[in-house]
Amino acid sequence: MTEAVQVVRTLTNDVAPELTMQTLLQLAGREIAAVHIRGYYPADIAAKVAHKAIDHPALGHYHKQLAGSVGRVYMPHIDTKWDPELTAKYHDAALPAIQDVRSMFHPYLSPVDRVRLELQELWPAGANLLRLRGRPCFVGAFRVFRPNTSELHPHSDAINQETDAPEIEGVVNQLVANIYLQVPDQGGNLLLWLREPTAEETRIILDVEGLDPATLEPPALEIHPDAGDLIIFSPRMLHAVTPGVDEYRVGAAAFIASKGPEQPLVFWS
Ligand SMILES: O=C(O)CCC(=O)C(=O)O
Numbered sequence: 001m002t003e004a005v006q007v008v009r010t011l012t013n014d015v016a017p018e019l020t021m022q023t024l025l026q027l028a029g030r031e032i033a034a035v036h037i038r039g040y041y042p043a044d045i046a047a048k049v050a051h052k053a054i055d056h057p058a059l060g061h062y063h064k065q066l067a068g069s070v071g072r073v074y075m076p077h078i079d080t081k082w083d084p085e086l087t088a089k090y091h092d093a094a095l096p097a098i099q100d101v102r103s104m105f106h107p108y109l110s111p112v113d114r115v116r117l118e119l120q121e122l123w124p125a126g127a128n129l130l131r132l133r134g135r136p137c138f139v140g141a142f143r144v145f146r147p148n149t150s151e152l153h154p155h156s157d158a159i160n161q162e163t164d165a166p167e168i169e170g171v172v173n174q175l176v177a178n179i180y181l182q183v184p185d186q187g188g189n190l191l192l193w194l195r196e197p198t199a200e201e202t203r204i205i206l207d208v209e210g211l212d213p214a215t216l217e218p219p220a221l222e223i224h225p226d227a228g229d230l231i232i233f234s235p236r237m238l239h240a241v242t243p244g245v246d247e248y249r250v251g252a253a254a255f256i257a258s259k260g261p262e263q264p265l266v267f268w269s
C-alpha cells in the first residue's frame with residue numbers, strides 16, 4: 001500500500017544567532033531552522049544548577065520505551081498519557097514545581113523565566129503560561145542525559161497528540177526552547193531533520209517515542225551546544241540527541257505553542 005506522504009519542511013537550514021521579533025516570526029513560520037544564541041546564560045550558574053538537577057528528588061524517567069534512558073525533573077505533560085488521574089496530578093504539581101525550579105536559580109533569574117519574558121516582549125500578541133481546561137501547566141523541566149547511555153532517538157513532539165483540551169484548538173506550530181546547563185565536550189549533539197515525520201513514522205513515535213536512525217536520511221543540521229547556550233527550534237519536525245561522552249548533559253526546556261502572531265504564545269513542559 002502506498003501512503004500519500006505530505007511532509008512539511010522548513011524553507012532553509014539557516015540558524016539565526018539572535019532572538020528578535022523578526023527571527024522569532026521567521027522561526028514560527030518555518031523560514032529558518034533554529035535560533036541559537038551562544039552564551040545566553042552564565043555557564044558558572046548553569047553548572048551549579050545542573051548538579052542540583054542531577055541530585056533532585058523529583059528526578060524520574062520518561063515513560064516511553066525509547067525515551068526511558070533520559071531523566072527529567074518534574075512530570076512533563078507527555079507523561080500524563082491521556083489518563084485523568086495523571087493529568088490531575090500534573091496540574092496539581094504545576095505551580096509548586098515552577099516555583100521550585102525558580103528557587104534552584106535563586107538569587108538569579110532562571111533561564112526559562114528569561115525566555116518567557118523575552119518572548120512575551122517580542123511576540124506581537126505576548127506570551128502566557130498554557131492552561132488546559134483552565135488548569136495551569138508546568139514549565140521548565142530539566143532533562144538529564146546520563147554519560148554514554150542517555151539519548152533521544154529521532155522523534156517529534158506535538159501537544160495535540162497529548163490532549164484534546166479546548167485551549168489547543170488553533171495551534172499552528174510548536175517550538176521548543178532548550179537552555180543547556182551542562183554539555184559534554186563530545187557528543188550530546190542536537191540533530192534536526194527539518195521535516196515532519198510521515199504518517200507511518202508518527203505511528204512508531206507515538207508507540208515508542210523514537211525511530212531507528214538507520215531508516216532515515218542524514219539530518220539536515222547537527223549542532224553541538226555549549227553550556228549556557230539557548231536553542232529554539234520546531235520539535236514537530238524530526239529531531240534527536242546523540243549520547244554524550246563521559247559527562248552528564250543537562251538542559252532546561254520549555255515548549256511553546258503558536259496560534260499565529262495575533263494570538264499569545266503559550267508555554268509548558
Ligand atoms: O535536549 C535537546 O537538545 C533537545 C531535546 C528534545 O527532544 C526537545 O527539546 O524536544
Ligand SMILES: [Fe+2]
Binds near residue numbers: 156157235
Ligand atoms: Fe523532543
